[in-house]
Amino acid sequence: MFKKIKGQDKAIDILQRALVQGKVANSYLFYGPEGVGKLTTALYLGMAMNCHSTINKRPCGICPSCKKFLSFSHPDLIYIFPFPKETGKSDITIDGEIRSEKTLQEYEDYINNKIKTPWKEYFFSKNTGIRIASIRMLEHRIQLSPNEGNYKICIIENAGKMTIQAANAFLKTLEEPPEDTIIILTTSKPNSLLPTIISRCQQLQFHSVPKSMIEEKLLDYETLEIFEAKMLARISNGNMEKALRLMESGKIEIRDQALQFLNFVINNNDLKFIEFSNLFRTSKNLTKLQEMISQLIIWLSDIAYYKHQQTEITNLDKTEILETLYEKNPNIEDYAPELINFMEEMLQRLNGHVNPQLVVIEIYNRFKDIFCK
Ligand SMILES: [Zn+2]
Missing domain, CATH: 1.20.272 (Zinc Finger, Delta Prime; domain 3)
Known part of the structure; x- marks a missing residue:
């Protein structure tokens, strides 16, 4: 499945070698431009760690565990991303429950969009952030043993949007994560993270996707003419998601x-x-x-x-x-x-x-x- 991610050969190679050698790190930072596959790679890494298939085929994408990851519903996947704050309420309980109905709706819409049309941008109704309540939930959940899988996988998307309190609390988690936990942060703005957080993670850089690869990917869609694929590949400037978005609109x-x-x-x-x-x-x-x-x-x-x-x-x-x-x-x-x-x-x-x-x-x-x- 890693082959599906275009233009990130170096990062993928490092991860695949770590998987085969059983040397996957406890915490990673995936950084690089937007729309080039950081979140997908994080998800695939989590899938591979829990996949039922033989080591060289992980992640297979078809076993029950992989399927649950692909629908973001695996009980050992802890997925954190910036979302709006409800005034006067805590965002999310320690068990991961969101009390405000409106926020819950947007939260679910966001995840559904990631599953069905991940290249599309989702716009929340208010400013978003990763706040301390999300980090407390994460802390609580990683202390429990895995439900079904071998590893608990925490993905923190756009980690640079952590508030100062959240970042400080998270730093403590990062100091001693449980052995059976893998934490992956993604960001397009590594400078917005605390240096102490960066230094505790293994860093993997992601790059703009070469034009030729975007073009090739777009041509998989039968509706597209060559000139259109060429044009979109150029306009999107190495951002695969943007190219797909433009193709649609x-x-x-x-x-x-x-x-x-x-x-x-x-x-x-x-x-x-x-x-x-x-x-x-x-x-x-x-x-x-x-x-x-x-x-x-x-x-x-x-x-x-x-x-x-x-x-x-x-x-x-x-x-x-x-x-x-x-x-x-x-x-x-x-x-x-x-x-x-x-x-x-x-x-x-x-x-x-x-x-x-x-x-x-x-x-x-x-x-x-x-x-x-
Ligand atoms: Zn699998």
């Missing part, structure tokens, strides 16, 4: 917007462009704008590849537009790196407090300078 729509933009440039259609730019007057459509800019970056590299490296082109089905743009400025190969830097700068700028409409106008002017001289 109107990938073509984003490309159409970029195409529209390019047509305004080619046809010198300033009036229409201004109308279009009104879409971005507020930050309501900020995500769309960011995706459109990422798209335009791909178009720029396509134009630059157009003459000499056609195999690198993403928008293979739209060569006539590439040709038009190329003919407008055959020196584009020389401009492309600088222009791409500029676009990336614009993306950065959108993370701050800027007016998105001004950003899109600035981009438009720059494109006109280059393609409509």
Whole structure:
């Protein structure tokens, strides 16, 4: 099953060797960018430790124990993640019971989402955190012996969201975890953890998934064309979950917007462009704008590849537009790196407090300078 996790060969290799040699550590920290498989790897490690299959086949994914892990319902799996706080109530009892009905509903929805569509983001209704009540529950449960499995597996997802009190309490747990317990922390922000927590864990780094692997994975879905897979692999920037998310949600729509933009440039259609730019007057459509800019970056590299490296082109089905743009400025190969830097700068700028409409106008002017001289 570990083979299903793409682009993390080094981390997986270390874990598989530890499993075969019986040298799995008591506590791990999986850190690295979002959407690259940290939680899945943690779950598979827990499954492997309790799997009924022969050692080389663990985790098998089909034995009763593995199945319970895959549905997050194994009694020896203690899964902790940030969730909202109910005012005036303790979040979760020592036995793991959530008293507020609304929080319980969201808590269950979150886990269901992880089971069915793990690439989708789940948004809680309020700010979330890992608070001391969750750590107390964890402490209590790891003192009991395993129910069915050989090992109790504690996964703390987004461990950097522990409050200070929770982190301090957790540090004590980490000092002397019971022998039959494996604790796995995941985070994309290792700096948000106490250094004393980090130093007590075996650290495994996860990396962005290579574009080619994302592309390959996406092409497993029959509904996808090659150019779409290429495009999503580029936009998602090494984040497999994001690629899958975009695949589900109107990938073509984003490309159409970029195409529209390019047509305004080619046809010198300033009036229409201004109308279009009104879409971005507020930050309501900020995500769309960011995706459109990422798209335009791909178009720029396509134009630059157009003459000499056609195999690198993403928008293979739209060569006539590439040709038009190329003919407008055959020196584009020389401009492309600088222009791409500029676009990336614009993306950065959108993370701050800027007016998105001004950003899109600035981009438009720059494109006109280059393609409509
Ligand atoms: Zn199994």
